[in-house]
Amino acid sequence: MLVSARSFAEYRAMFALDDRDLEQRILDCPAGAAGFVAEAGRRGIDAVAADRQYAEHREELGLLVERETVFKRERLVKETAGYVWSWYADADDMIRRWTANARAFGADIAARPERYVAGSLPELPFADDSFDLVLSSHLLFSYGNRLDEDFHRAALLELARVARREVRIFPLVVYDTGARYEGLAVLREELARLGVPSRVERVAYEFQPGADEMLVLSTAGHRAPAPTAPGRTAPGRTAPGTAGAVDPVRWRHREPGA
Numbered sequence: 001m002l003v004s005a006r007s008f009a010e011y012r013a014m015f016a017l018d019d020r021d022l023e024q025r026i027l028d029c030p031a032g033a034a035g036f037v038a039e040a041g042r043r044g045i046d047a048v049a050a051d052r053q054y055a056e057h058r059e060e061l062g063l064l065v066e067r068e069t070v071f072k073r074e075r076l077v078k079e080t081a082g083y084v085w086s087w088y089a090d091a092d093d094m095i096r097r098w099t100a101n102a103r104a105f106g107a108d109i110a111a112r113p114e115r116y117v118a119g120s121l122p123e124l125p126f127a128d129d130s131f132d133l134v135l136s137s138h139l140l141f142s143y144g145n146r147l148d149e150d151f152h153r154a155a156l157l158e159l160a161r162v163a164r165r166e167v168r169i170f171p172l173v174v175y176d177t178g179a180r181y182e183g184l185a186v187l188r189e190e191l192a193r194l195g196v197p198s199r200v201e202r203v204a205y206e207f208q209p210g211a212d213e214m215l216v217l218s219t220a221g222h223r224a225p226a227p228t229a230p231g232r233t234a235p236g237r238t239a240p241g242t243a244g245a246v247d248p249v250r251w252r253h254r255e256p257g258a
């Protein structure tokens with residue numbers, strides 16, 4: 001898994017955000033080195049970023065992502081035919097924009113550190129209903145061949161717990177295969193039984209072919225399952241330190257021979 005650096009404009013498109021959405025208190029999780037919160041701050045929008053990586057490479061993350069784009073470019077050029085080039089003109093345009101986003105992220109995390117919270121799904125350090133709207137891109141479903149269904153269930157419930165109104169997740173396809181995440185229908189049924197109805201919506205953004213849909217969880221009125229006895233976890237949640245505990249981020253530019 002890479003840490004990526006998508007832009008505010010990409011977030012608007014991926015999550016079909018309208019002006020009313022942007023008046024709300026928003027959580028971006030996992031935010032990586034995306035420029036969404038930085039640009040949101042500049043526009044007076046109340047947004048917070050959370051990512052497990054902020055516990056470790058916090059100050060140098062923007063720079064690390066800039067270095068990684070060199071590797072990303074090589075792969076993009078090799079695999080140009082495998083992407084939809086309507087958002088970016090070409091690989092160089094994408095790298096240029098990601099570099100700018102990573103820099104904006106780096107400047108903002110230094111200037112407004114309180115807006116960037118270290119947090120690891122499926123347990124986030126926020127109270128219930130801390131945000132109106134929660135955005136989550138390119139982790140759940142995207143890495144569905146590495147993160148199991150228990151992790152997905154627990155992570156979705158955790159995002160729902162901290163969202164007063166809605167959670168939006170993009171995309172719904174697995175990064176390596178391009179196929180829709182297999183367990184999606186079952187997870188949606190389970191969430192509905194736990195009081196979190198959902199719908200799938202098409203959005204005006206597609207880079208990976210077929211990745212042009214988001215999942216919207218309606219969380220208004222949902223109450224998180226009560227914690228069970230100490231040492232046990234509530235239904236639908238994963239014990240801390242189990243699923244997703246291994247750091248999945250790979251810094252290719254730091255690997256020997258890279």
Ligand SMILES: C[S@@+](CC[C@H](N)C(=O)[O-])C[C@H]1O[C@@H](n2cnc3c(N)ncnc32)[C@H](O)[C@@H]1O
Pocket residue numbers: 001002003004005006029030031032033034050051052053119120121122136137138139244248249
């Ligand atoms: C591909 S990036 C996506 C970043 C951003 N949403 C974007 O679209 O540019 C995936 C991010 O997930 C973070 N991550 C991986 N596992 C996580 C977990 N269990 N909890 C929180 N963040 C996690 C990684 O550190 C990485 O920054």
